[in-house]
Amino acid sequence: MEKKQLDWENLGFGYISTDKRYVSNFKNGAWDAGTLTSDANIVLNECACVFQYAQTCFEGLKAYTTMDGHIVIFRPDLNGKRMEESARALEMPIFPVERFVDAVVKTVEANAAYVPPYGSGATLYIRPYMMGTNPVIGVKPANEYQFRIFTTPVGPYFKGGVRPLTLRITNFDRAAPHGTGHVKAGLNYAMSLHASVTAHAEGYDENMFLDPATRTKVEETGGANFVFVTKDNKVVTPKSESILPSITRRSLLYVAKEYLGMEVEEREVLVDELKDFAECGLCGTAAVISPVGKIVNHGEEICFPSGMNEMGTVTKKLYETLTGIQMGRITAPEGWIKVI
Ligand code: PLP
Ligand code: COI
Numbered sequence: 001m002e003k004k005q006l007d008w009e010n011l012g013f014g015y016i017s018t019d020k021r022y023v024s025n026f027k028n029g030a031w032d033a034g035t036l037t038s039d040a041n042i043v044l045n046e047c048a049c050v051f052q053y054a055q056t057c058f059e060g061l062k063a064y065t066t067m068d069g070h071i072v073i074f075r076p077d078l079n080g081k082r083m084e085e086s087a088r089a090l091e092m093p094i095f096p097v098e099r100f101v102d103a104v105v106k107t108v109e110a111n112a113a114y115v116p117p118y119g120s121g122a123t124l125y126i127r128p129y130m131m132g133t134n135p136v137i138g139v140k141p142a143n144e145y146q147f148r149i150f151t152t153p154v155g156p157y158f159k160g161g162v163r164p165l166t167l168r169i170t171n172f173d174r175a176a177p178h179g180t181g182h183v184k185a186g187l188n189y190a191m192s193l194h195a196s197v198t199a200h201a202e203g204y205d206e207n208m209f210l211d212p213a214t215r216t217k218v219e220e221t222g223g224a225n226f227v228f229v230t231k232d233n234k235v236v237t238p239k240s241e242s243i244l245p246s247i248t249r250r251s252l253l254y255v256a257k258e259y260l261g262m263e264v265e266e267r268e269v270l271v272d273e274l275k276d277f278a279e280c281g282l283c284g285t286a287a288v289i290s291p292v293g294k295i296v297n298h299g300e301e302i303c304f305p306s307g308m309n310e311m312g313t314v315t316k317k318l319y320e321t322l323t324g325i326q327m328g329r330i331t332a333p334e335g336w337i338k339v340i
Contacts, residue, residue, distance in 0.1 A: 004113045008120035011155035013286060018151050020110035022103045025133075026093050026145035034103060036110050040150070049132030049142035056186040057086035058129035060285045061247075063108045063151070063340070065118040066328030071340040073108060073126070074326050076101045078247045083128060086183040091141040092130060100128065101338070107149045108340055114153050118327065121161075125154040125286070157223075157286040158205060162319075164293030164308045165205040165282070167221070169271065170195050173212040174222065181219070181242030188244075192222035206282070208295055210271060211240060218269040224284035225249045228269065228277040229314040235262055236277070238269040248283040248322070254333065255321050262314075274302050279312030289319040 006016070017040050024034035049055040059079040064072055080100030087094050104126055108115070116122035128149045132142025158165060172195035175181025175188055195207045208226075211217040218226055218238045225246040228236045235256040237249055256262040274280075280292040293308040294301060306312030311319065324330035325337075 001112050003115075003117060006114075006116075006153060008116045008122045008153070009155075011116070011122045011153055012159065013125075013154045013157045014152075016114075016152050018111040018114045018153070020107065021151075022107045022147075022149040024095070024099075024103070024147045026147070031093070031095065031099070031147070034099070034147075036106060042146070042148075044133055045135045047135035047137055049134065049136040052136060053132075053139060054185075054187045054190065055090055055092065055132035055142055056129060057083065057090055057092065057184050058127060058186060059083050059184060061104070061126045061128075062285055062326075063115050063124040063126060064326050064328075065115055067118055068328060069118065070328065071108065071112060071115050072326070072328065073104060073338040073340065075247055075251065075336050076104045076338055077335075078250070079104075079128070082184060082245065082247070083130070086185060087130065089180055089183040090185055092132065093145055095130060095147045103147075103149055104128065105338065105340060107151055111151045112340070114151060116153050122153055122155045124151050126151050154286070157288075158290055162290065162311065164291045164306070164310070166203070166294045166296065166308075167206050167208045167292055168199055168202065168204040169295065169297045170199065170207040170209060172207070172209070174209040174219065175212070175242045177211070177213045177242055179242065181240075182244060184244060189222065196222050204296070211242065216270055216272070218271060218274070219243050221282055224282035224287040224290070226269070227252060227281045227283050227289070227315075227318070229279035229312060231276065231278045233262060233278075233314065235264045235314070235318070236269060237264075237266050239266045240268070246284055248285060248288070251325075251336070252283055252289070252318055252322060255325070256318060258333070259321050259330075260317060271297065277304060279306045279315050280304050281312075281315045281318075288323065289315060291315050
């Protein structure tokens with residue numbers, strides 16, 4: 001299979017249309033068999049539930065070319081399970097995890113020419129999503145749905161590649177205490193846009209959202225969870241009912257414990273203790289592990305000892321072990337890697 005001629009080393013995190021996408025429709029209470037199509041456009045009625053009441057959820061995962069030239073996908077079953085949870089929360093039909101994994105594999109196979117080569121620093125981002133498609137004007141769930149998957153080759157999520165980021169603590173909320181923060185609903189991202197645009201305008205890379213109820217605890221950013229490293233080398237990550245249960249974070253905790261022999265803690269993290277951490281990073285499929293150098297809390301700067309020039313030592317070890325597993329340089333735990 002011949003690879004496309006793209007400038008792999010210089011890709012940003014943007015949309016590039018690839019050859020095939022997967023589509024399955026839900027009607028009369030059942031999903032159809034699903035198929036691959038070349039058509040990147042969707043034509044829907046003006047009153048489709050997704051347009052009026054934002055009934056949509058999505059996932060994000062990646063395919064990699066390994067050191068020995070295979071194409072692999074990282075833990076697609078966990079994305080499938082999370083999408084089932086999102087669908088439940090939004091009163092959408094379940095697209096079963098086995099079908100999800102099969103559809104992801106078919107879509108990646110059909111776009112194998114776009115999976116960036118090993119060592120290029122780029123990956124193939126996979127975006128499954130689902131939406132309510134029939135006209136709905138009274139507020140209620142749709143009864144027809146479309147599930148789709150497209151792929152797009154991507155480079156680093158943050159401009160300038162891996163460099164320590166500056167965040168601000170924001171007064172905007174991303175998710176309510178008993179709302180949809182724990183599922184991957186499009187509406188959570190719409191909620192984060194104003195906070196994100198104003199943060200960028202003020203020179204920050206991202207927002208740190210706090211728990212809306214008490215504003216004392218760390219939640220996450222608009223597109224990634226947090227990991228912290230304590231001065232005595234423990235990995236700490238915030239526990240909250242209203243953040244997205246990141247698959248990268250779950251994988252990192254395992255890697256820290258089982259591969260690096262570190263202690264790990266998933267617990268509430270107070271804003272007051274930020275100043276005591278040695279290192280801070282953002283973790284997610286798109287963010288991978290992006291180091292954070294500084295957090296500004298309403299004018300007060302919290303600077304991590306790891307500084308603004310490079311990744312902290314522990315963050316770097318976590319990054320190298322996780323990406324090593326994804327790219328086949330390090331043996332993966334059982335069941336983490338789906339070979340195409
Ligand atoms: N938190 C939010 C809000 C996200 O959008 C993402 C990205 O998917 C994550 C966390 C990280 O999750 P994952 O590691 O499963 O990609
Ligand atoms: C992902 O990491 O897959 C996401 O969905 C986050 C988004 C900011 C791109």
